[in-house]
Amino acid sequence: MNDKSFFWRLVRYYSWYTGGFVALLLVLAILEQEGLPRTWIGYLFMFATVVLYAGIGIMSRTSEVSEYYVAGRRVPGLFNGMATAADWISAATFISLAGGLYLQGFDGLAYIIGWTGGYCLVALLIAPYLRKFGQYTIPDFLAARYRGRTSSNPVRILAVIATILISFIYVVAQIYGVGLIASRFTGVDFSVGIFLGLASILVCSFLGGMRAITWTQVAQYIIILFAYLIPVIWLSAQHTHNPVAQISYGSVLTQIADIEKNFDVDPKEMQVRTIFKARAEAYDVRLHNLPTSWEQGRIEAQQYLEKLKRNNGSLIDIRAASRALNNYPKTPEEAERIWQQEKENYLARAEPPIPQATPFAASSPEASDIKRNNFLALVFCLMLGTAALPHILMRYYTTPSVQETRKSIFWTLFFILLIYLTVPALAVLVKYYIYTSLVGSDYSHLPEWVSYWANIDKAHPLVSITDINHDGIVQLSEIVLDGDIIVLATPEIAKLPYYISGLVAAGGLAAALSTADGLLLTISNALSHDVYYKMIDPQASTAKRVTVSKLLLLVVALLAAYTASLKPGDILSMVGAAFSLAASALFPVLALGVFWKRGNQEGAMAAIVVGFATCVYYMLHTYPALGGSASGQWFHIAPMAAGVFGVPAGLLALIVVSLLTPPPDPRALTLVNQIRAP
Amino acid sequence: MFTPHPPSHWRSTRRLTLVLLLAWFGLTFGVIFFAREMANMTFFGWPLSFYMAAQGLALAYLLIVAVYTWQMRKIDRRHQDDVQSDNR
Numbered sequence: 128m129n130d131k132s133f134f135w136r137l138v139r140y141y142s143w144y145t146g147g148f149v150a151l152l153l154v155l156a157i158l159e160q161e162g163l164p165r166t167w168i169g170y171l172f173m174f175a176t177v178v179l180y181a182g183i184g185i186m187s188r189t190s191e192v193s194e195y196y197v198a199g200r201r202v203p204g205l206f207n208g209m210a211t212a213a214d215w216i217s218a219a220t221f222i223s224l225a226g227g228l229y230l231q232g233f234d235g236l237a238y239i240i241g242w243t244g245g246y247c248l249v250a251l252l253i254a255p256y257l258r259k260f261g262q263y264t265i266p267d268f269l270a271a272r273y274r275g276r277t278s279s280n281p282v283r284i285l286a287v288i289a290t291i292l293i294s295f296i297y298v299v300a301q302i303y304g305v306g307l308i309a310s311r312f313t314g315v316d317f318s319v320g321i322f323l324g325l326a327s328i329l330v331c332s333f334l335g336g337m338r339a340i341t342w343t344q345v346a347q348y349i350i351i352l353f354a355y356l357i358p359v360i361w362l363s364a365q366h367t368h369n370p371v372a373q374i375s376y377g378s379v380l381t382q383i384a385d386i387e388k389n390f391d392v393d394p395k396e397m398q399v400r401t402i403f404k405a406r407a408e409a410y411d412v413r414l415h416n417l418p419t420s421w422e423q424g425r426i427e428a429q430q431y432l433e434k435l436k437r438n439n440g441s442l443i444d445i446r447a448a449s450r451a452l453n454n455y456p457k458t459p460e461e462a463e464r465i466w467q468q469e470k471e472n473y474l475a476r477a478e479p480p481i482p483q484a485t486p487f488a489a490s491s492p493e494a495s496d497i498k499r500n501n502f503l504a505l506v507f508c509l510m511l512g513t514a515a516l517p518h519i520l521m522r523y524y525t526t527p528s529v530q531e532t533r534k535s536i537f538w539t540l541f542f543i544l545l546i547y548l549t550v551p552a553l554a555v556l557v558k559y560y561i562y563t564s565l566v567g568s569d570y571s572h573l574p575e576w577v578s579y580w581a582n583i584d585k586a587h588p589l590v591s592i593t594d595i596n597h598d599g600i601v602q603l604s605e606i607v608l609d610g611d612i613i614v615l616a617t618p619e620i621a622k623l624p625y626y627i628s629g630l631v632a633a634g635g636l637a638a639a640l641s642t643a644d645g646l647l648l649t650i651s652n653a654l655s656h657d658v659y660y661k662m663i664d665p666q667a668s669t670a671k672r673v674t675v676s677k678l679l680l681l682v683v684a685l686l687a688a689y690t691a692s693l694k695p696g697d698i699l700s701m702v703g704a705a706f707s708l709a710a711s712a713l714f715p716v717l718a719l720g721v722f723w724k725r726g727n728q729e730g731a732m733a734a735i736v737v738g739f740a741t742c743v744y745y746m747l748h749t750y751p752a753l754g755g756s757a758s759g760q761w762f763h764i765a766p767m768a769a770g771v772f773g774v775p776a777g778l779l780a781l782i783v784v785s786l787l788t789p790p791p792d793p794r795a796l797t798l799v800n801q802i803r804a805p
Numbered sequence: 806m807f808t809p810h811p812p813s814h815w816r817s818t819r820r821l822t823l824v825l826l827l828a829w830f831g832l833t834f835g836v837i838f839f840a841r842e843m844a845n846m847t848f849f850g851w852p853l854s855f856y857m858a859a860q861g862l863a864l865a866y867l868l869i870v871a872v873y874t875w876q877m878r879k880i881d882r883r884h885q886d887d888v889q890s891d892n893r
Binding site for chain 2: 244255485486506
């Protein structure tokens with residue numbers, strides 16, 4: 128009965144909290160009416176939420192091992208579900224998922240399917256058995272299950288390395304997102320934003336470990352939910368007179384399909400596309416005439432600048448010309464790379480828009496088949512990756528019982544779906560707005576949000592609308608939108624008051640912080656529990672173990688913040704890569720660890736190494752930014768879905784090597800029997 | 806200490822897991838593989854393939870997890886008497 132009263136106490140606390148949050152929203156709404164400046168609203172939101180998280184962290188501070196690592200194993204299923212959902216919904220999901228759907232149409236749905244379907248595997252194959260095992264980390268489980276006759280450390284080391292690598296890639300992306308949001312909405316410098324966010328992460332996880340993180344994540348989930356749903360409901364009510372966006376956007380979808388057909392016969396659109404095609408052809412000619420064209424282009428740029436200076440051209444023109452000369456490719460090789468890129472950019476812009484609801488739209492049946500296969504491969508990797516992500520699986524150690532773990536997976540998926548079913552609605556509604564209100568409007572009356580978002584990063588504008596055919600009217604082909612602004616700019620697009628923008632920013636921040644919290648704890652626990660306590664100093668006192676963990680957390684957090692402040696390019700696609708890596712390295716050993724008794728230490732080591740190596744090899748081999756080339760692809764599968772080769776390789780290695788070596792240790796079999804029992 | 810569990814519990818668990826895994830796989834693969842064929846059908850005004858990929862599959866997954874949780878509780882209860890529970 129104690130559990131029950133604890134549960135109701137939590138319900139009471141979080142109801143009060145939700146009420147308080149709504150009150151804060153109302154106060155800010157009134158203050159905005161009274162003329163509070165926008166930057167202040169941004170500051171207030173950031174400040175209030177960060178102080179809140181820190182407050183929860185301070186209230187749940189602890190130095191007990193079981194509280195620090197697994198929140199005392201008394202988190203009720205419902206609340207663990209909420210916390211896991213917040214852990215799950217990362218900056219990438221919150222900011223980029225709707226944008227991906229907007230830009231890629233049907234193909235973007237692979238993320239929705241993959242990131243929800245993975246929970247079936249978590250529920251059916253892994254989490255309940257981990258809870259039954261009942262220790263602290265994922266390497267813990269693998270080490271015990273695949274123990275050798277003399278030592279369980281070899282598998283533990285490999286599992287720790289995999290866990291840390293996967294989580295580190297992921298956490299850098301989260302901290303990057305924190306910096307981005309903080310700097311955009313409060314105007315502070317990017318690196319300052321990173322360290323502000325980091326401070327609140329640290330106060331929380333440093334003081335209270337898993338316990339503090341759990342209760343903070345529940346609070347963060349509530350903010351994420353409000354932040355995502357309110358603008359969409361508002362937008363839906365505006366456009367369809369039905370506030371339940373998840374139902375109403377079906378009718379909008381069919382309207383979009385009709386508008387898309389009109390674009391393909393509109394002469395003005397055709398005109399713009401022809402101009403882009405001509406530009407791409409011009410680059411093609413220059414590419415053919417390398418290196419002479421490079422030499423010529425440089426001389427022309429120089430002459431143009433000199434001519435401007437001689438003729439007292441305007442300062443703006445001179446500046447633009449000298450910038451163009453500065454940015455001119457330094458070598459013919461660089462020119463080839465850049466011009467190739469430009470050519471492809473223009474070719475892409477000359478294409479008709481991707482139809483929103485048509486699956487695998489492509490020019491030929493073969494290309495369409497390739498798209499379908501890539502869709503399947505990506506879904507496969509995202510699902511198996513979900514089932515092998517250490518920071519998610521670790522959360523299922525915190526419930527009071529196995530049954531409660533199963534229940535909490537249901538709640539996790541339920542709370543994730545509240546957001547995920549809204550994502551396509553948001554993408555479709557924004558698209559409808561762009562197609563009907565922005566396209567065809569006058570260049571002299573562009574909405575305010577366009578210039579606001581275009582000016583945030585001038586080098587890589589997030590939105591650019593240029594009058595290509597000089598007719599003074601916006602054509603669809605003249606609009607370039609970065610997917611990342613779809614969610615963040617929705618409140619402005621729908622002309623909502625500014626406090627809603629602040630709310631969305633706070634939601635994005637909560638999504639990034641909650642995921643970063645969970646990941647940092649996963650990394651520092653793997654280091655402190657698995658490396659320090661299990662391998663270096665098994666006699667360490669509990670107080671010392673927690674202290675070591677806290678120190679490591681600090682080091683890892685600073686390291687991750689430093690990496691993120693270097694702004695490693697393409698970080699969001701690395702998040703996708705993390706799923707492939709997790710699936711390849713850890714899924715075979717986790718799933719077969721429960722369902723196949725014959726698997727032994729040698730097999731597990733082979734599986735982790737072979738799976739990981741296959742996945743990394745394929746990525747290096749096919750990803751242009753890492754020095755590969757698309758021509759090396761097997762079956763035309765994109766590098767992000769490398770797990771589709773890594774997982775079978777890992778499974779095969781586990782089975783073959785296990786069968787070639789002696790059966791596992793009897794203690795490992797005892798463990799398997801025990802976790803299978805009710 | 807470890808007590809040998811009744812194999813029938815594991816047999817039921819395994820059967821349930823297999824059935825639900827098949828449902829999970831069949832639905833996912835079927836919807837994606839035949840998405841183009843389903844694109845012309847409609848479901849309450851939605852293109853069927855878009856609806857299934859955006860909402861239908863996700864709801865089906867929730868159902869699968871729900872069925873698993875519910876059935877496993879029944880299986881666990883049925884076998885509770887057979888085992889000295891070390892389920893803390």
